[in-house]
Amino acid sequence: MSEWAMKRFWKEALAEPCEGGFAIKLDGRGVKTPAKTPLVVPTEGLAEAIAYEWQAQGEKVNPAEMPFTRTSNSALDKVATQHAEVADMLAAYGDSDLLCYRADHPEELVTRQSERWDPMLDWLLETYGTRLTTQAGVIHQPQDPLAVAALAREVHAQSPFQLAAFHDLVAMSGSLVLALAVTRGAVDAEAAWHLSRLDEEWQEEQWGPDEEATAIAERKRGEFLHAARFYALASA
Known part of the structure; x- marks a missing residue:
């Protein structure tokens, strides 16, 4: 059929x-x-x-x-009807942001993370007066609740249309910091996408790319760039 x-x-x-x-x-x-x-x-x-x-x-x-139609439908039918819940969910990424969890080896990866991720955390401090701390490993360590609350206020202030796009920027990158930087114009979406995939791209350099994983990553990249474009149009 x-x-x-x-x-x-x-x-x-x-x-x-x-x-x-x-x-x-x-x-x-x-x-x-x-x-x-x-x-x-x-x-x-x-x-x-x-x-x-x-x-x-x-x-x-x-x-x-029709990605712009789909995201607009989501903004009206889903985000607008539960704005606070969606904002809370996204703000929670500030307590476990990708950029705060670092490798402890090898030295090349440790250095690369520091060189490319630290400037984003510095930007966050300069822009919001909020510092997020970093650590080695992946075991969750809570951030300062006052820092998380400051970022949460920024998320809750967004319109349903902005928040619908912001959802994808955060969820697909794993980073509230990168999403905020994109929407504030501190970094372009393409650069932010590669920052979010720093570990994966480093692994590809060591072992070579996986065809299936590359195809999935490219599809997600397109969706991430769309979310950034949607946010910009919804904010103009």
Whole structure:
């Protein structure tokens, strides 16, 4: 049995201003999310990106080719309805941030982590007045609760659309610090992605790449870059 797919019924997809932001119209009819919420987004740039996805569809709609639509649906149907819970979950990464757990050998990896990750922690201190401590090994050691709380306030201040993208930046990198740095423009998304994969890339240098792992990493990289672009559009 073939899988059901929505067929295209519209000729023109446009972004139009409306109460509360910008709507996406298909031949004048407003798009709705899977939960039947009107698809209204906060910025014209984001609305235009979504309208472009709908306009680019062929005879059958392929959701896999509509990442801006999917993330917006998530912002409205999931994040907006449980904003505090999502923000709490992401803020908790500050207590176990990837950048704080270091190797104790070999020396080359220890040095590389220090050279590339320490500047991000220095930026965090300069920007938020918050210092996270580092340690060797992977056993969890709690951070200063005041430091974690300061970062949590920044996360909770984000809009549902920002938070939907921020979720992917944090979850895919394992680092609240890197996600904050990307959204603040302190590091570009491509560089942040490679910083989050420093250990994996070092292993590849030693033993060579694994074809399957490389393919998975490349797919995730694309999703990470999309999240950064979505955040920027939702904040413009």
